[in-house]
Amino acid sequence: MRLPTRHLLGIENLHPRDISALLDLAESYALLNRSGKTRRDVLRGRTLINLFFEDSTRTRTSFELAGKRLGADVINMSVSTSSVSKGETLLDTAATLNAMNCDLLVVRHKASGAPALLAQKVDAAVINAGDGMHEHPTQALLDALTIRRHKGTLEGLTIAICGDIAHSRVARSNILLLIAMGSQVRVVGPPTLIPSGIEQFGVSVFHDMREGLRDADIVMALRLQTERMSGGMIPSAREFFTFYGLDAAKLAVAKPDALVMHPGPMNRGVEIDSQVADDMTRSVIREQVEMGVAVRMAVLDVLARTALRNA
Numbered sequence: 001m002r003l004p005t006r007h008l009l010g011i012e013n014l015h016p017r018d019i020s021a022l023l024d025l026a027e028s029y030a031l032l033n034r035s036g037k038t039r040r041d042v043l044r045g046r047t048l049i050n051l052f053f054e055d056s057t058r059t060r061t062s063f064e065l066a067g068k069r070l071g072a073d074v075i076n077m078s079v080s081t082s083s084v085s086k087g088e089t090l091l092d093t094a095a096t097l098n099a100m101n102c103d104l105l106v107v108r109h110k111a112s113g114a115p116a117l118l119a120q121k122v123d124a125a126v127i128n129a130g131d132g133m134h135e136h137p138t139q140a141l142l143d144a145l146t147i148r149r150h151k152g153t154l155e156g157l158t159i160a161i162c163g164d165i166a167h168s169r170v171a172r173s174n175i176l177l178l179i180a181m182g183s184q185v186r187v188v189g190p191p192t193l194i195p196s197g198i199e200q201f202g203v204s205v206f207h208d209m210r211e212g213l214r215d216a217d218i219v220m221a222l223r224l225q226t227e228r229m230s231g232g233m234i235p236s237a238r239e240f241f242t243f244y245g246l247d248a249a250k251l252a253v254a255k256p257d258a259l260v261m262h263p264g265p266m267n268r269g270v271e272i273d274s275q276v277a278d279d280m281t282r283s284v285i286r287e288q289v290e291m292g293v294a295v296r297m298a299v300l301d302v303l304a305r306t307a308l309r310n311a
C-alpha cells in the first residue's frame, strides 16, 4: 500500500481505503507480535528519531519498539537534555536532525501544527505523535484496530466518547476516523468541555452520561487535559466524577457487551472508576496499548515504502 503523502500528520488526509489497508497491515503485525516472530528488516539501514517535546509513556515507547522490531536505528531525543534547553528553536533542531539524514521523524509537541511545519522543512517522513489539541493519528488507528478485532467492523457501531472533548487530540482524530468508517459517534460531557459547532463533524452531542451511553457498543473515556485548560472548566474533579466519571452504574445502560476504552494515561476516580478500568470482561485498555505497537509498525513500514517509491 501507499499513502497519499509521505508524512502522517493526521487522519484528516486519509481515505477510508488507506485506513482499512493500514489496519489490515497492523493486524498482521499484531499476529506476528503475539507469535513471538517480532523481527523484520523492513527498516534496516534506516534511522528513526523520536522527538518528543511533551511527556509520553505509551506513544514514545511503542514507536521505539516498532522501529527496533522493523530493524531501524532508533534514537530517542530527550528534549530536556538537548540544545532546546539552551534556546534552540524547533526548526533549527529539526534542521540539525535533518542534516544527519534521519529517515523518519516522530514528533510530539504542545503546539497544534508543529509536525506539519516540520514536514515542510525536513527530508524525513514526519509522523505526528500528538500536536496540541489538534490530532493524534496513531492513537485513533490503534483504537480502531482494537475495536475492529472485537466487533469485526467499525461500520454501524455506536461509539460514545466521554469527558474532555474540547482539549483532546485523541477525540478529534477518533471522530474523523470513526465517522469516515461509518460509525455513529456521540460525544458526552459538560458544555464547558464540548466545543460549540462540533456537530458539523457528524457527531451527536450529549450532556448526560446515561443518555449518551444508552445502547452504545463502545464507551471511550478521556483524560481531563488540565494542562491545556485556561480557567476553571469544571467545579472539581470530584464533581466531574459524580456526573461524568465512567463507573459500573453509568456503564449499565450501554449494550451488555459494550467495550470500555481509554487512551491513557488514566486518572482513576476522575474520568474512570478502577472497577470498570480493571474489569477484563469489558475493558480493552491493555489491548489498546498492545495494538499501539502493531499500528506503529504498520505506519513506519508504509511510510518507509512510500518514501522509497518516491525516491
Ligand code: CP
Residues within 6 Å of the ligand: 055, 056, 057, 058, 059, 060, 130, 139, 263, 264, 265
Ligand atoms: N495515549 C497516549 O498518547 O499516551 P502517552 O501520552 O503515554 O504517549
